[in-house]
Amino acid sequence: MTTPTQAELEILNILWGMGELRVQEVHKQLNEVRPIGYTTTLKMMQVMAQKGLLARQLDGRSHIYSPVIQESTTKNKLLSRFVDSTFGGSRSQLLMQLLGNAKVSDEELKEIKDFLAQIEE
Structure with a gap:
């Protein structure tokens, strides 16, 4: 692609x-x-x-x-490339950087917690 x-x-x-x-x-x-x-x-x-x-x-x-190209496939590829080149492939460093630099609303925080709970299941 x-x-x-x-x-x-x-x-x-x-x-x-x-x-x-x-x-x-x-x-x-x-x-x-x-x-x-x-x-x-x-x-x-x-x-x-x-x-x-x-x-x-x-x-x-x-x-x-x-x-022609799918939105999710394209965004996943671009994000993976960004994480690899900027954070050495560490998704946790990306998340900490993202959440540490901006005010996260209560609604966004709940969505993140729900998503993490879903991944752990």
Whole structure:
């Protein structure tokens, strides 16, 4: 699997969340976050299709794009690579760093405890 760039991940996150879309629709979503040219969005999506990250179907005079790669698989691979390179593969160091640097809400803390209890079973 080709590892998506940060810009490609922005597009993938839109498509994972919203499903099949035309370039115009993806472009509109990207512009809500930061200004980007339409032709830049179009070219990025064309390149992503060539890389095998997106599928493209002709619909009248435009194309509809959809993600080829699975969200969970992609995020797991990216996270594993990050943990290996930054924390020497230690998931506990990652968790301690993450929880030590930010205020965790009571709800988040409960979710973490529930998840850890589930893993221990």
